[in-house]
Amino acid sequence: MSQKIAYQGEPGSNSSIACTEKYPQMVPVPCARFEDALAMVSSGEAELAMIPIENSIAGRVADIHTLLPQSDLQIIDEHFLRIRFDLLGLPEASIEDAKEVYSHVHALGQCRGLTNSLGLTPMVTGDTAGSAREIKEWNDPTKLSLAPPGAAEIYGLKTLAQGVEDDQTNTTRFVVLAPKQDFPTREDLPSAVMTSLLFRVNNIPSALYKALGGFATTGVNMVRLESYMVGSGFTATQFMADIEGHPQDEPVRLALEELAFFTSEVTILGVYPAHPHRQLDSSDQREFAGASNR
CATH class of the missing domain: 3.30.70.260 (ACT domain)
Incomplete structure (x- = not known):
């Protein structure tokens, strides 16, 4: 039986992408809240949890300082994910007829250039991929979604524009959580x-x-x-x-x-x-930004 890794969000979200990038052999399990993802690991329903902790633009993401001590879990690894957003709509939707764009508050803040230039009204939802699902359910071509690449296929939407984030180096750092155990010794870990x-x-x-x-x-x-x-x-x-x-x-x-x-x-x-991203200089980080998620 495949091992499970829990995350907050819906299929197609950046957290689910981080899970499959870091642990392609594990089954990602979506959860409504960060607390639910941690609880799955604490109860033994999942082996690991993938939690976003900080974004290069938005700053702090999850209040891990309160969640982690209460969960009886520990950080065993980290992962850096290049963040990308596409503009999605119903198959019959067009940018010219669009009025509103839906997504997580951080995604909206990271795509202001596009929404301002198109005159779209930003509308906050709980999750990036969740906004894509809602657009499909509402069946209103004037409503669009900002969601990660891949969400269009999952939810049957059309990609109206690709890579619409303002900063092409936009990156989120995730931490991987597991049940408490002895910390690895110096000899068990790489130099970094x-x-x-x-x-x-x-x-x-x-x-x-x-x-x-x-x-x-x-x-x-x-x-x-x-x-x-x-x-x-x-x-x-x-x-x-x-x-x-x-x-x-x-x-x-x-x-x-x-x-x-x-x-x-x-x-x-x-x-x-330490994730290899930490060892990159600014030019290498730009290269990482261009290569990641292709």
Whole structure:
């Protein structure tokens, strides 16, 4: 029996594309919410979950800082997906007669140039591929959808325009989640490794400066840092960080020791291979953008 990987969205969405790109041998299982996808893994109904965590244009996608600690799962890998959108309509639809365009809020924001130039009214839906399904169900040729390539075939629509996203380097980073297990040792992973963690500091002067001092002195590169308020009292702040390196690497070990000294809580969310996309320079990333999903 094939293993399953859960994702939030509908067939044909970017999350489903990420699943088949990363794990072509697994069966993607659509879920209505991120929580549902994680719950499938926690219950054993699926082996993995694919969750979008950040987009190069829209920024933060999923509130993984709250979802992951509550799920009893951990990050075991990451995947970068070049994001593309096509303009879809019913077989009899035309751009000239269109009035509204439907899609997820992030997709609409990433295709403003097209919608503005065509004078279309943007309408928010819960999912990119879901908007394609709804266009088919509504059977109204004046309504169009912004959806990933492949959604037209799935839902029986016509592609009116291809690659309509504003930024041709638009990329989403996904994390792969699995049940908690021992973190892989340094010897089990390639040289390029990422470690994701949560830590909490009190809301006092210099708290973050002191907490991060160890990363500066040991030369550990922190590639992502996001803050979240804890509770309703606004007296403590939680941070999610991604750093380069393995906790067994001496610089990382020393930096984490320093971090623990100045924080009230440190939780490692995952230790996993760094995606090759991280090693690309700007010109290589443009090449990746042109090649991905062809």
